[in-house]
Amino acid sequence: MKAHAHSHSHQRQKMSVLTGRLRQQARKITSPRAAILEILRQHPHPLTNKDIFAAMAKGQCDLATIYRAMHLLEEMGMVKRFDFGDGAARFELVGEGDDGHHHHLICTRCAGVVEIEECFPSQIESRIAAANGFKSVTHKLEFFGICPECQ
Amino acid sequence: MKAHAHSHSHQRQKMSVLTGRLRQQARKITSPRAAILEILRQHPHPLTNKDIFAAMAKGQCDLATIYRAMHLLEEMGMVKRFDFGDGAARFELVGEGDDGHHHHLICTRCAGVVEIEECFPSQIESRIAAANGFKSVTHKLEFFGICPECQ
DNA sequence: ATCGCTGCAAAAATTTTGCAGGTAA
DNA sequence: TTACCTGCAAAATTTTTGCAGCGAT
Numbered sequence: 001m002k003a004h005a006h007s008h009s010h011q012r013q014k015m016s017v018l019t020g021r022l023r024q025q026a027r028k029i030t031s032p033r034a035a036i037l038e039i040l041r042q043h044p045h046p047l048t049n050k051d052i053f054a055a056m057a058k059g060q061c062d063l064a065t066i067y068r069a070m071h072l073l074e075e076m077g078m079v080k081r082f083d084f085g086d087g088a089a090r091f092e093l094v095g096e097g098d099d100g101h102h103h104h105l106i107c108t109r110c111a112g113v114v115e116i117e118e119c120f121p122s123q124i125e126s127r128i129a130a131a132n133g134f135k136s137v138t139h140k141l142e143f144f145g146i147c148p149e150c151q
Numbered sequence: 152m153k154a155h156a157h158s159h160s161h162q163r164q165k166m167s168v169l170t171g172r173l174r175q176q177a178r179k180i181t182s183p184r185a186a187i188l189e190i191l192r193q194h195p196h197p198l199t200n201k202d203i204f205a206a207m208a209k210g211q212c213d214l215a216t217i218y219r220a221m222h223l224l225e226e227m228g229m230v231k232r233f234d235f236g237d238g239a240a241r242f243e244l245v246g247e248g249d250d251g252h253h254h255h256l257i258c259t260r261c262a263g264v265v266e267i268e269e270c271f272p273s274q275i276e277s278r279i280a281a282a283n284g285f286k287s288v289t290h291k292l293e294f295f296g297i298c299p300e301c302q
Numbered sequence: 303a304t305c306g307c308t309g310c311a312a313a314a315a316t317t318t319t320g321c322a323g324g325t326a327a
Numbered sequence: 328t329t330a331c332c333t334g335c336a337a338a339a340t341t342t343t344t345g346c347a348g349c350g351a352t
Contacts, residue, residue: 028326028331049316062334067317085234085291087316087341105283114283120271129296132256132265137296140236145280145288179306179351200341213309218342220307238316238341 021076032061036069037078037093045113046082046090046104084111084142101138107147116143172227183212187220188229188244196264197233197241197255235262235293252289258298267294 022029039055040047047055049066070091073079079091080100094100105114119141129137173180190206191198198206200217221242224230230242231251245251256265270292280288 023327026327026331030326030332032333064318064335065333068332081236083234083236085232087238089316105279105285105288107285114285116279118275118279120275124269124271125294128256128267128269128294133299134256134258134265134294134296135302137256137294139292139294141290141292143276143279143285143288143290145285148284151286174352181307181351183308215310215343216308240341 021078025076027072032065033069035060036066036073040079040091040093044115046084046092048088048090050088052091082142083140085144103141103143105143105145107150108144109146109150112147112149114147172229176227178223183216184220186211187217187224191230191242191244195266197235197243199239199241201239203242233293234291236295254292254294256294256296258301259295260297260301263298263300265298 022033035056036052039052043051043055049063049070052066053061053063070079070081070089074081074091077100078094080094082090082092082104084090084104084106092100101119103116103119105116106112125137125139129135173184186207187203190203194202194206200214200221203217204212204214221230221232221240225232225242228251229245231245233241233243233255235241235255235257243251252270254267254270256267257263276288276290280286
């Protein structure tokens with residue numbers, strides 16, 4: 001979708017909040033970080049560090065810088081890490097007011113991804129936590145199957 | 152626990168089924184594979200390939216052999232692969248008659264693991280599959296929290 | 303005697319780290 | 328100016344692969 005007046009101002013607002021969060025922690029808004037956030041914003045699905053690297057103008061920043069940036073952004077709660085079972089971590093931008101908690105339905109043939117908002121009842125998690133004396137329990141849940149095109 | 156009469160015969164029965172499955176596929180029962188199966192049988196929790204390697208008598212087999220064996224055993228449905236989010240795959244033996252589907256509650260401090268049999272209602276999965284036109288949908292679910300000892 | 307399997311070694315893939323210099327604030 | 332950050336290069340991890348010889352059936 002092309003950026004028209006409304007979405008443009010929306011983006012600027014989002015940007016300012018994100019960079020503001022960085023500034024609060026005495027972190028710097030550098031060109032690699034701005035580029036990473038921009039790429040994550042443009043892609044609705046989890047990206048590997050190599051995906052992000054490939055999406056950049058050639059030589060715009062080093063792959064190691066992306067790894068370092070993702071650690072920082074993850075610690076700050078600005079991105080969420082996902083694991084699809086192949087050997088590479090994937091990251092998604094966490095929207096404002098959003099805790100980033102959602103799941104994915106992944107095609108095991110073409111690797112296509114659908115975002116899933118639905119989750120199981122939280123009582124199940126509470127019960128499991130209580131039954132085992134665990135605190136601060138969260139979960140990771142991903143679905144795998146064959147998408148319509150690949151069937 | 153030492154093997155007494157009953158558990159010994161039980162083990163032999165289990166062993167014969169496992170090795171039988173191997174034989175059916177024209178695969179060979181070698182000493183590394185027997186050792187791997189024995190270690191998996193003795194450990195109730197998912198093990199990394201390095202864990203398995205470390206649990207062996209020194210030099211009993213090569214690490215590459217373990218990687219190759221785990222691929223084979225996974226293809227044959229004899230072990231199940233789990234992913235706890237650190238960069239290493241983990242494997243558990245699948246019991247007979249068991250499809251191996253269960254989950255884990257993992258302590259993020261000490262990495263302790265509790266097996267969880269409980270799962271969410273399967274209608275949730277069916278609904279997600281149907282809503283997106285996916286077939287053969289499965290899921291991976293792991294819980295993370297702080298165990299009683301680490302709190 | 304096959305054909306599969308293993309050890310060894312090298313390579314591939316992902317991620318981390320040290321360091322000297324550069325840059326946002 | 329002063330931390331923080333980056334690029335480059337090297338290293339650490341995890342996993343895969345080629346090949347010659349060994350071993351289960």
